[in-house]
Amino acid sequence: MDSIRVFAGDCTVSFEGSRDRTQRGRVVVVAKPDRTVLVHDAGGYQPVAWLTRADSLTVESGPGSFGLLARAGDQTLTVESNDVTGRAEYPASDAGVPVGSHPDTGDPLVRTNGSVVALDSGTEYRLPAGATVLDETCGDCGLPLMRVERGASFEVCIDRQCDPLDDHVKARLDGEWSCPDCGSPLRIIRRSGRLLAGCDAYPECETAFSLPAGVVVDDCDCGLPTFETSRGRRCLDSTCEGR
Ligand SMILES: [Zn+2]
Numbered sequence: 001m002d003s004i005r006v007f008a009g010d011c012t013v014s015f016e017g018s019r020d021r022t023q024r025g026r027v028v029v030v031a032k033p034d035r036t037v038l039v040h041d042a043g044g045y046q047p048v049a050w051l052t053r054a055d056s057l058t059v060e061s062g063p064g065s066f067g068l069l070a071r072a073g074d075q076t077l078t079v080e081s082n083d084v085t086g087r088a089e090y091p092a093s094d095a096g097v098p099v100g101s102h103p104d105t106g107d108p109l110v111r112t113n114g115s116v117v118a119l120d121s122g123t124e125y126r127l128p129a130g131a132t133v134l135d136e137t138c139g140d141c142g143l144p145l146m147r148v149e150r151g152a153s154f155e156v157c158i159d160r161q162c163d164p165l166d167d168h169v170k171a172r173l174d175g176e177w178s179c180p181d182c183g184s185p186l187r188i189i190r191r192s193g194r195l196l197a198g199c200d201a202y203p204e205c206e207t208a209f210s211l212p213a214g215v216v217v218d219d220c221d222c223g224l225p226t227f228e229t230s231r232g233r234r235c236l237d238s239t240c241e242g243r
Pocket residue numbers: 138139140141142143157158159162163
């Protein structure tokens with residue numbers, strides 16, 4: 001698991017970059033796993049000095065001193081301790097919205113950007129774009145269910161091994177529409193990680209459309225389906241002007 005390192009003491013803090021600045025005070029320095037370094041003094045929410053996602057971070061931690069050197073492009077942040085109050089390292093995860101606990105281990109589950117993560121084990125269930133995690137749990141494994149819109153609305157386990165979304169989409173939509181270029185059925189396939197409605201005559205016909213995150217509500221003038229998505233109505237063919 002990732003960890004956050006914390007250093008406290010009377011420090012001299014130097015920033016070199018767009019403008020140079022040296023400060024000294026009793027501060028708390030936070031070094032994150034992505035090499036973001038934040039130097040906090042007693043006031044306000046904003047660090048007095050910081051470097052976000054540094055290209056490199058060097059930490060020296062001796063018995064009576066510490067020092068940090070972070071670089072990002074032509075910017076450099078240096079922290080040198082004059083007197084050490086304390087230092088520590090704590091396990092850290094991404095924070096997210098609580099969505100229950102793991103059925104086997106009781107490990108708390110949180111929804112972060114694009115994933116459900118088990119806090120203690122670090123196990124990650126990656127979510128398809130636009131997925132909503134539900135309060136209901138999977139009848140097979142007990143993990144939360146998610147709602148995903150791909151032509152229709154599907155409620156499946158967040159563990160794609162347990163109940164693959166692709167199987168549901170195929171069962172519902174495979175062969176449902178015809179290729180506008182050759183008339184062959186459009187098959188539901190996964191190619192290069194994307195869920196597509198692709199022509200059955202592939203590779204002779206290479207027509208394929210990425211399935212939008214939305215439900216089919218109508219037919220487009222071109223003959224393909226119209227999807228209602230969070231960004232409005234659109235044809236399966238993203239280049240089609242029709243709705
Ligand atoms: Zn399941």
